[in-house]
Amino acid sequence: MHNLQLTEDQDMIVDTVRKFVADEVAPKAQELDERRAFAREQFDGLAGLGVFGLCVGEAAGGVGMGLLPYVAALEAIGAHSGSLARLWIGQAQAAAALEASGGDAASDAVGEVVGGALAAFVGPEHGVTCAGGTLKGGARIVPGGEATRFVVAATEGGAPALLLVDAAACKRTALRALGLQSAACVAVDFAGAAATVLATGDKAAAAIAKARLVGWIGVAAAAVGGGFGAIAAAKRHAGERIAFNKPLLAQEAVQRKLVECRRAVDGARQLAWHAARLCDLGQDGAEAAISARVAAVDAMVAAADEAIQIHGGFGYTVEYHVERHYRDGKMFEALDGGGDALRNRLATLQLG
Numbered sequence: 001m002h003n004l005q006l007t008e009d010q011d012m013i014v015d016t017v018r019k020f021v022a023d024e025v026a027p028k029a030q031e032l033d034e035r036r037a038f039a040r041e042q043f044d045g046l047a048g049l050g051v052f053g054l055c056v057g058e059a060a061g062g063v064g065m066g067l068l069p070y071v072a073a074l075e076a077i078g079a080h081s082g083s084l085a086r087l088w089i090g091q092a093q094a095a096a097a098l099e100a101s102g103g104d105a106a107s108d109a110v111g112e113v114v115g116g117a118l119a120a121f122v123g124p125e126h127g128v129t130c131a132g133g134t135l136k137g138g139a140r141i142v143p144g145g146e147a148t149r150f151v152v153a154a155t156e157g158g159a160p161a162l163l164l165v166d167a168a169a170c171k172r173t174a175l176r177a178l179g180l181q182s183a184a185c186v187a188v189d190f191a192g193a194a195a196t197v198l199a200t201g202d203k204a205a206a207a208i209a210k211a212r213l214v215g216w217i218g219v220a221a222a223a224v225g226g227g228f229g230a231i232a233a234a235k236r237h238a239g240e241r242i243a244f245n246k247p248l249l250a251q252e253a254v255q256r257k258l259v260e261c262r263r264a265v266d267g268a269r270q271l272a273w274h275a276a277r278l279c280d281l282g283q284d285g286a287e288a289a290i291s292a293r294v295a296a297v298d299a300m301v302a303a304a305d306e307a308i309q310i311h312g313g314f315g316y317t318v319e320y321h322v323e324r325h326y327r328d329g330k331m332f333e334a335l336d337g338g339g340d341a342l343r344n345r346l347a348t349l350q351l352g
Helices: 008-035 040-049 067-078 082-101 104-115 201-240 252-280 286-316 322-334 339-351
Strands: 119-122 129-131 134-136 138-142 149-156 159-166 171-174 186-189 196-200
Touching (some): 008 040, 040 082, 067 082, 067 252, 082 119, 082 159, 082 196, 082 201, 104 119, 104 159, 104 196, 159 201, 196 201, 201 252, 201 322, 252 286, 286 322
Parallel strands (some): 119 149, 129 149
Antiparallel strands (some): 129 134, 138 186, 159 196, 171 186
16 A cells, blocks of 8 residues: 555545535635634534544544544645634544543543534643643633633643643633634633643643644644645646746746645655554654644645745735635644744654
């Protein structure tokens, strides 16, 4: 089996997602982004397809197909809506952490998340702390702010702790973020909120690590899709736009830009699928996942930037989509602690 090959069952699921994207996501993505409207209908549509259980084991109520179909499906979504892709990523992270933590409270919650109850994972980069079941601190940017619950990676007495928090108990402030405008990004103040402690110590650390891994690979896949989306838009425009008596697409300089963008996105795609395969085989995929995430987000931002240049002044207008891919790519860059923090972590894994 080569790196980009799926099983028949996995391929069938991904084809279903692609059809859903073509019918329900692509036609509405621009309008939702322009109005900063939450993609609730599209999120519920994904829930109806049952895809939130792809990465969850059968014992926890999922289908246990692993990360490969998750990656392939997120590519299809990311090509049209980075916001919807990021909502699914947060859902998958929450489910992964809940499944890994075990216990009755987590078991009940993971079933609800798989069934489509919107959840969001808040990573350790936000520095939330817990004492006696009460939280301190906040998170600056959380996509999926309309979630009913947050799964929070915190510390308690200096040790890792995984917490389940009722979102209604937290102060949420809507953000006018640069990108991901249909993902309901919020700032969250957890101060004084009560939490259910799901796991502490090594068990919490393992659950948090799993959620972060799912997030890194998911963002890599969504960014690969966003990169392909930007390239497709640029190619389409360049084929229609005439300059010097021939289409822009026939100009060598434009061709070279598109080839270089495609080369970078293709390379990131291979890294993302490789990381997913490693994880599905039970191997340590952290280094590959971070490499894929860094490469994919870089490739998406570069492809969108070049697409804007190829569009000229049109590239800055919403109806041509490429400026949205750029904004979403820059938001991907800022999440999970930021690109620099991930590069530092990668250096520690590779050189430390």
